[in-house]
Amino acid sequence: MITVERLTKRYGPFTAVDDISFEVKPGLVTGFLGPNGAGKTTAMRIMAGLTPPTSGTATVLGRPYSALPNPGRHVGVLLDASAQHAGRTGREVLSLGAALMGIDKSRVAEMLDVVGLTDKEAGRKVRNYSLGMRQRLGIAHALLGDPEVMILDEPANGLDPAGIRWMRDLLRGFAGEGGTVLLSSHLLNEIERVADELIVIGNGTIVAHGTKDELLAGAGTLVRSTDDDALMGALAEGSLVSRRTATGGLQVEAEPLEVGRVAAAKGIVLTELRGGDTRGLEEMFLELTSGSAREEVAA
Amino acid sequence: MTTPATQTSPNSPTSSGAPAAAHPNVSAKAESALPTVAKMPSRLPGERPTTGIPFSRLTRVELRKQLDTRAGRWLIIAIGLVIGAALAINFFTDGGEHSFEDYLSATMLPTAIILPVIGILAVTSEWSQRTGLVTFALEPRRTRVAMAKLVSALLIGVAAFVLAFALAALVHQAAITFRGIDGDWSVGGLVVLGAGLYVLLGLMQGVAFGALFRNTPAAIVVYFVLPTVWGILGGLISWLDTPSKWLDMNRTMQPLFGGDLTGEQWAQLGTSVAVWVVLPLVVGIALLRRAEVK
Numbered sequence: 001m002i003t004v005e006r007l008t009k010r011y012g013p014f015t016a017v018d019d020i021s022f023e024v025k026p027g028l029v030t031g032f033l034g035p036n037g038a039g040k041t042t043a044m045r046i047m048a049g050l051t052p053p054t055s056g057t058a059t060v061l062g063r064p065y066s067a068l069p070n071p072g073r074h075v076g077v078l079l080d081a082s083a084q085h086a087g088r089t090g091r092e093v094l095s096l097g098a099a100l101m102g103i104d105k106s107r108v109a110e111m112l113d114v115v116g117l118t119d120k121e122a123g124r125k126v127r128n129y130s131l132g133m134r135q136r137l138g139i140a141h142a143l144l145g146d147p148e149v150m151i152l153d154e155p156a157n158g159l160d161p162a163g164i165r166w167m168r169d170l171l172r173g174f175a176g177e178g179g180t181v182l183l184s185s186h187l188l189n190e191i192e193r194v195a196d197e198l199i200v201i202g203n204g205t206i207v208a209h210g211t212k213d214e215l216l217a218g219a220g221t222l223v224r225s226t227d228d229d230a231l232m233g234a235l236a237e238g239s240l241v242s243r244r245t246a247t248g249g250l251q252v253e254a255e256p257l258e259v260g261r262v263a264a265a266k267g268i269v270l271t272e273l274r275g276g277d278t279r280g281l282e283e284m285f286l287e288l289t290s291g292s293a294r295e296e297v298a299a
Numbered sequence: 300m301t302t303p304a305t306q307t308s309p310n311s312p313t314s315s316g317a318p319a320a321a322h323p324n325v326s327a328k329a330e331s332a333l334p335t336v337a338k339m340p341s342r343l344p345g346e347r348p349t350t351g352i353p354f355s356r357l358t359r360v361e362l363r364k365q366l367d368t369r370a371g372r373w374l375i376i377a378i379g380l381v382i383g384a385a386l387a388i389n390f391f392t393d394g395g396e397h398s399f400e401d402y403l404s405a406t407m408l409p410t411a412i413i414l415p416v417i418g419i420l421a422v423t424s425e426w427s428q429r430t431g432l433v434t435f436a437l438e439p440r441r442t443r444v445a446m447a448k449l450v451s452a453l454l455i456g457v458a459a460f461v462l463a464f465a466l467a468a469l470v471h472q473a474a475i476t477f478r479g480i481d482g483d484w485s486v487g488g489l490v491v492l493g494a495g496l497y498v499l500l501g502l503m504q505g506v507a508f509g510a511l512f513r514n515t516p517a518a519i520v521v522y523f524v525l526p527t528v529w530g531i532l533g534g535l536i537s538w539l540d541t542p543s544k545w546l547d548m549n550r551t552m553q554p555l556f557g558g559d560l561t562g563e564q565w566a567q568l569g570t571s572v573a574v575w576v577v578l579p580l581v582v583g584i585a586l587l588r589r590a591e592v593k
Contacts, residue, residue, distance in 0.1 A: 049439040050432065050592040066439035070348040077436045083429035087368040096367075100352060100360045100437050103343060114340050116333045130330060141433065146343040162333065169337035177339075 001026050001180055002047060002149060007056035009042050016042040018204035019056070024182045024197075026148075029175045031195030032184035033285070039204040040184040041079070044153050047182075048077045060149055072101040076142030076150040081134040081158070086127035090117060090137045093126065094144060101145045111140035131158030139167070150174065152183040156190050168194040188285050200285065208284065215281055221256045222283065224249035224272040225263065234266040235259070245283045352438055354447065361444070362451035365421050374417055381409035382463060386470045395474035398483035400490060402471045404556075406463035407494040411501050414459055418452040418505025419522060422587070423515040431592040445584045449506045456502040460495055493555025500548070504576050510583025513590060526575070545570045 002024035009017040017039045024030045034040050045051040047058045049065035060068065060075055068074050084093055094108040112122050115136040126134065135158045142150055150171070156164050171181050171194060185191040191198070198215055200208040208215055223242075225231045228250055235242045235252060240262065242252040249272065252259050256275045263270050365371050385405035389397045422445070425431035438444050475482040505522060512518040526548060533543025533550070544550060544567055551571040554564045 045592070048436050050435055052589065052591070068439070069351045071439060072437040073343075073348050075436075077433075079432050079436075080429065083432040085368060085424065085428040085430050087370070092367055096360055096364060097433065097437065099363070100356065102348070102352070102356060107343070111340060114334075114338050116331055118331045121331055133330065136333065143340045146340065148347075159333075162335070166333040166335070166337050170339070173337060173339045 001062065002058070002060050002151070002182055003062075004043070004047065004058045005056055007043065007046060007058055008054045009039075009046060009051065010054045015204050017046070017053075020201070020204070020206050021056075022199050022206060022209055024180055024199075026178055026180040027175055028196040029171045029181045029183065029194055030197045030199060031191035032182055032199050032201065033188060033191050034184070034186065034201035035285075036186050038186075038201045040186075040201055041153055043201070044079060044151055044182070044184060047151055048075070048079065050079070060151075070101060070145075072097065072145040072147070073103075074145070074148055076145065076147035076152075078138040078142040078151070078155055079153045081131070081138035081155075084126045084134065084137070087125055089123050089125055090129065090133075091122040093137060094122075094141060097141050097144050103145065107144060111144055114143065115140040132160065132163065135159055136163075139170075147179070149180040150182070152181070154185060155183055156185060156187075156194075164190060164193065188282055192281070198281075208281075220275075221252045221254055221259050222249055222272065222274055223252055223256075223259050223263070223270060226269045226271060230266065231263060231268050234262050234268065238262050246287045247283065251283060351440070354443060357438060357443060357447040358450045358454075361421065361447040362454060365417055365448075365451060365455065368424075370420055370424075371417060374413060374420075378410055378413045378459065381413070382406045382466060385409060386466060390470055390474055390478070394480065395478035396480045397471075397474070398485070399467065399471045400483075400486050402467040402474075403464065403486065403490070403494060406467045407460075407497060410459050410463050411494075411497045414456060414498060415501040415505030415522060416519060417455060418448075418502040419509040419518045420515065421448045421452055422506055422509030422583075423513055423518050425592075426513040427515050429593070435592050441588045442584055445506070445510060445587055449503065449580075452502045452506055453499055456499045460498050463498075464491075464494075487558035489555050489558050489560065493552060496555065497552060500572060500576055503580060507576060507579035507583045510587045511579055513587070546574055547571060548575050 004023070005021050007017055007020050008015065020039075020043065032040050032044070042051060043058075046053045047060060047065060049071075057064065059065075065071060065075070088096075091108060091112070094111060095105065098105060098108050112119075117133065117136055117140070121129075121133065126137070129137065135155060139152070139155060142152065156167060159167065171183065175181050175196070183191070183194065192212060195212065197211050198208065199206060200215075222245070223231065228244070228248075232242055232244075232250060235250070235254075238258075240252055240254045240258065242250045245251050256273050260270070260273055263273075366375070382405075385408070386402060389395070389402055389405050425434055434444060435441055471482065471484075474480050505518075508518045508522045512521065529543070530547050530549050533539045533547050548571045551564070551568040554560045555568070560568070
């Protein structure tokens with residue numbers, strides 16, 4: 001269980017995290033989705049007690065992270081797989097973690113086995129690891145203390161499709177046993193395969209939060225026609241709210257049937273008409289991305 | 300992306316079921332793969348801990364971290380080599396006719412100069428290597444981490460001091476036995492204290508400067524350059540002479556090796572230590588507590 005309340009982090013004039021609140025529930029895999037620079041990593045670092053917030057609170061298992069006794073035994077944190085001493089071997093990295101948490105050395109071998117790092121690879125220095133291997137080492141480290149909560153920043157980065165499937169199975173299993181999982185990603189299709197619940201963040205604020213089903217249901221209708229301007233006018237006459245999407249076409253807050261009726265009445269030729277599916281979420285996400293990209297250019 | 304050129308591992312039993320080279324156009328990877336079926340880690344027996352990490356355990360891990368990297372190992376090896384060379388020079392020049400104190404200062408000087416780098420790296424590597432993300436996530440009480448680093452650095456200092464002392468005695472005895480010198484074992488208590496302080500205060504200062512800058516090159520350069528510049532200025536500019544008597548550790552420690560200190564000299568030593576060791580340590584730890592770990 002992670003609770004974030006009115007969390008804000010400012011760096012000078014720049015607001016990285018802007019008054020966000022949400023709860024990450026046990027038994028579910030929660031995806032933290034947003035374009036690069038949206039504030040995901042900053043928010044996660046605050047949750048793990050590594051960055052002091054400007055205002056607001058974040059608690060894990062009902063306490064501020066820094067008040068957890070031996071936190072590695074409660075929370076598995078992976079914020080950056082590359083943040084390891086390049087001169088230590090993978091096995092040494094895990095051994096140090098196990099020693100600090102006070103758990104048996106045999107756990108190190110077990111975790112190496114869980115993430116499929118061979119004996120020989122574990123004896124190699126981290127500087128010689130590929131990104132995928134570092135990521136697996138990081139996941140092994142996060143699992144080391146048999147935590148109840150996992151906070152993972154872009155854990156699928158560098159994993160191949162088989163690896164992403166593996167991670168989905170692992171996190172599902174973990175949540176199935178009552179664990180709490182928060183994992184971030186900037187890739188929608190990556191996260192929608194793993195997460196039950198989604199928190200979408202853009203420019204430091206939460207733009208959507210709900211179960212995957214809810215978010216998909218709220219996606220409305222996507223419609224394309226030979227004359228989008230005319231269609232937009234016709235929809236407005238019928239007091240249906242529509243807006244242009246970043247990829248062309250209109251996003252309408254109505255069922256496809258209603259939109260089809262309006263178009264038929266006006267004799268507008270439709271080239272595409274479909275209900276909210278993942279594409280709806282994707283449109284929203286793309287707009288978020290292009291929006292923040294525009295801001296970057298403007299700034 | 301980091302794809303190392305040298306990857307030679309054969310498939311392990313755990314990865315034998317991996318769908319490697321499933322596609323004909325994809326060459327078989329030399330790197331191991333994740334198991335096809337995710338294996339859930341077992342549950343650790345017993346209750347989750349309700350008490351924090353004991354300081355002794357934290358110190359033990361910090362000690363290991365200071366010695367398990369190439370930088371740490373080479374610093375120790377470098378100290379050993381320099382001590383060896385210094386002792387050899389004393390042994391072979393002037394017929395080995397040097398007092399035990401001479402041998403002792405030959406071993407202490409390199410130890411006291413190089414060892415503080417271990418203290419510096421103990422703190423700065425958490426930022427330069429970004430291991431702080433893991434260290435401070437596993438022990439968020441950062442003052443304890445800093446103190447564990449300090450204590451483990453001092454333990455290394457004590458070990459180095461004892462070893463350097465023993466080596467000096469060994470070689471001095473060897474000079475008596477094999478080179479037939481008369482031998483002079485007289486050594487003042489203050490000299491031993493001075494040598495010990497020289498080594499340990501240097502290490503504490505190293506940890507302090509590491510915490511102040513949290514950046515390896517900056518901490519090392521300032522650690523070595525600032526006291527030297529201050530010493531030179533104190534010697535050159537006449538009106539700096541009095542402050543320098545109180546604030547230049549190289550000067551305030553000197554009387555220890557002379558074997559006699561007046562009350563004022565003790566006060567001068569204490570003042571310089573407060574300014575160069577205690578103050579940076581307090582400020583450094585305060586900064587380290589608040590610093591963002593990225």
